[in-house]
Amino acid sequence: MTVDLQPEDTLQDALTVMLQSSVGMAVITDRKGKYLGCCTIESLAKLIMSDR
Amino acid sequence: MTEPLIRLENVSKSYGAGTEPAVKNLTLEVMRGEVLVLVGPSGCGKSTTLRLINRLIEPSSGRIILNGEDVTKGDPAILRRKIGYVIQQVGLFPHRTIAENIATVPKLLGWDAKKIDARIDEMLDLVSMDPETYRDRFPKELSGGQAQRVGVARALAADPDVLLMDEPFGAIDPITRDRLQNEFLRLQQELKKTIVFVTHDIDEAIKMGNRIAILREGSEIAQLDTPEAILAHPADEFVESFLGSGAILKGLTLKRVRDIDMHQVPTLKAPVMRAEALQELQDSPDQVALLLDDNDKPLRWIDERSLNRTAQPIEKAVGR
Numbered sequence: 001m002t003v004d005l006q007p008e009d010t011l012q013d014a015l016t017v018m019l020q021s022s023v024g025m026a027v028i029t030d031r032k033g034k035y036l037g038c039c040t041i042e043s044l045a046k047l048i049m050s051d052r
Numbered sequence: 053m054t055e056p057l058i059r060l061e062n063v064s065k066s067y068g069a070g071t072e073p074a075v076k077n078l079t080l081e082v083m084r085g086e087v088l089v090l091v092g093p094s095g096c097g098k099s100t101t102l103r104l105i106n107r108l109i110e111p112s113s114g115r116i117i118l119n120g121e122d123v124t125k126g127d128p129a130i131l132r133r134k135i136g137y138v139i140q141q142v143g144l145f146p147h148r149t150i151a152e153n154i155a156t157v158p159k160l161l162g163w164d165a166k167k168i169d170a171r172i173d174e175m176l177d178l179v180s181m182d183p184e185t186y187r188d189r190f191p192k193e194l195s196g197g198q199a200q201r202v203g204v205a206r207a208l209a210a211d212p213d214v215l216l217m218d219e220p221f222g223a224i225d226p227i228t229r230d231r232l233q234n235e236f237l238r239l240q241q242e243l244k245k246t247i248v249f250v251t252h253d254i255d256e257a258i259k260m261g262n263r264i265a266i267l268r269e270g271s272e273i274a275q276l277d278t279p280e281a282i283l284a285h286p287a288d289e290f291v292e293s294f295l296g297s298g299a300i301l302k303g304l305t306l307k308r309v310r311d312i313d314m315h316q317v318p319t320l321k322a323p324v325m326r327a328e329a330l331q332e333l334q335d336s337p338d339q340v341a342l343l344l345d346d347n348d349k350p351l352r353w354i355d356e357r358s359l360n361r362t363a364q365p366i367e368k369a370v371g372r
Contacts, residue, residue: 004350007310008238010259012301013230014309023340025317027350028309034348037314047312048300 004029005039011047014039056081056117057213057246058105063114065100073112074100076270083263084213087240087247091257092267092274093294098250101271102216105248106135118214133157136207136215136245140222143203144191150176150202151187157210175205180235197228204236208243217249221256233259254295258283259305266291279306319344322351329354 003017004027017026018041026039058081065075074097082088090098103109105116107128116123123131144153151172158168173183179201191199200220207215221229233256240247251257257264258279265276268290275287283299283306286292295302318332318341332341333356343351 005309007308008241009234009309010305011307011309011312012259012304013234014312015301015304021353023338023353023355025315025338025340027342028314029350032347033350035319035342035344035350038317038342039309039312040315043312043315044304047307048303 003027004033006031007036011044014044018044055084057084057119058082058248059115059117060101060104061115061117063101063104063111063116065097065104065109066112073270075104075111076272078114078271078273080265080273080276082246082248084246085244086262087249087260089249089251089257089261089264090267090271091251091254091264091294092271093269094252096267096269097271098252098267099218101267102218102248102250105214106132106137106216108132133160133210134212134214136210136212138200138203138207138215138217138220140219144199144206146191149188149190150194153191153202154206154209156206161210171209175209176202178208178239179205181205195228196224197232200224200232201235204239208245213246215245215247217247219251220249222251222253236260255302255305258302266294317342320354321346326359329359330356333359 003020005014005017006029014026018024018039024041028036028039030036060078060080063075063078064073066073076097078101080101090101092098100109104111105118105123107116107123111124114124118131118134144150145156154172154175155168158171163171172187176183176186181198181201186194186198186202191202194202203220207217221232224232237260249257249260251260261279263277264279264282266274266282268274274294275282275291280303282291283295283303286295317338318336320329320332320341320343322343322345324343329341333339333354340353340355343354345351
């Protein structure tokens, strides 16, 4: 089973899910639960660094 | 968000001679369609400020302008029907059904029964509660999270321009609170109400607010700005200490999953032969693949270890 994120969830939610994930990634789905893509630590770090 | 819908002009509230005013000479604008969060330590006057706006408390001096009109004059009961109000204790009427609770203000405004009935269902749908299941229940039959959803539905029932929320998620467990906050943000994207939101929790303020007013004692504004600007440039030591440590982590609540560059992993439709799954993993830079059902819903992660653990023959399907 995967714990899914939705596009409206915060990156803090994403971090929480990723830290609990066996593969270090979080699955992103749309509101109907359909797979959209994944959130990785790298994509998170890239976004944070873009603001610095 | 360009024009103020609410303006407090030099507003003060004192409870008697010789006592420090609860609100001291406060001037504040709330822009149309924004969520302005008032945050500060206990006793700083943030809830008092909120109650001054709908005149649950009368100001000692100053003016409060709502939509160009001075609301310190006129009938406060009529004013309150135009302003939604959500509080921590929810305040549902215990002997009225959920439908009757939601119908409170529309009834006071003289809506006809058919319109009220339709509105009850619409509001329950809006807060993700099935009307058929919940409309005839009583508040004691709801969980804390469900009661708070009904509180929001009731506040929105008469479609007010302004919503005042006083620690609305304060008495709810952290997991439900997080879910309600996310639902509320989704709702606000759709409804674009003008909201004044009170909390003592800076993390909640950062997550919920378009702008945040950090208040000291007497509702004195220590800093009023966007969450990003406050985190990046706290105005003084008081704001810095109120923010606490971990500004980067706090900043994560400001950004959404939709803002990141999504990463794609190989996907496999269940059921898939183990041989095919192993081949896919060998070609995957992440060494993982995601197993999806017929509707593209994720089932589980697959990696080499999990495939080997099953100790099934290579011809056996995965995900059956």
